[in-house]
Amino acid sequence: MDWKIELIFVPVTDVDRAKEFYVEKLGFNADFDQRVTEELRFVQLTPPGSACSIAIGEGLGGSLAPGSLDVIQVVIPDADAVLAELRAKGVEAEGVDEQPWGRFVTLRDPDGNRWTLQQLPDYSAA
Template sequence: MDMKLELVMVPVTDVDRAKEFYVRAGFHADHDQTVSEEVRFVQLTPPGSACSIAVGRGLTGMEPGSLDNLQMVIADSDASYADLVARGVEVSEVDPQPWGRFVHFSDPDGNQWHLQELPDWSTSAGGDGVSPA
């Protein structure tokens, strides 16, 4: 049985502000639908991702800013850092770790994102799957 993660709800206080932030960060705005006075659904997809996020009204009971470890894999942390800075996103310096190089940022509500450049040995990065000792 296959299971594919396709949509993650991201709790926010201001839907328009969140949508503007994510579009500025490079996400594609797929849908913006007001279903009723209680429900608005905005779907955004990171570039190259098969999984989208949704921000809106009436979508989740989570507190705005409560997601503290949304992680995406990137090809080049230096290029991603430079791109986000050029887009006006406040982002951390590149953080090198033995398990990858990271760039961190938060949305206006404090939901935290971690972008991971996988180490060369990672099979997901095209490596042979053998960790250096």
């Protein structure tokens, strides 16, 4: 039986600002944006090439404060290229942090939620 993580909630204060950042700056696909009720708005965004999406919105009942998320790690093909692309789009990204287990770029969304982007080591060379 397969278990697939398909949606992660990211707490934000301003849904439109966050959606613009993720779509315009990071290149996420805007899959869904629906105001279900006056109190509930659900927005689903998917990183390019990912099977897992993020959800932002209003009234979703998350227990995390906006800006407190710092546990998402995403695999990328080339840390140098991604860092250059992010900076060209005006994203304040840190990197490249060289470690034996990968090369890392970090960034924060407008609320301060921290993302870690990892280029995996080339295990075929070992």
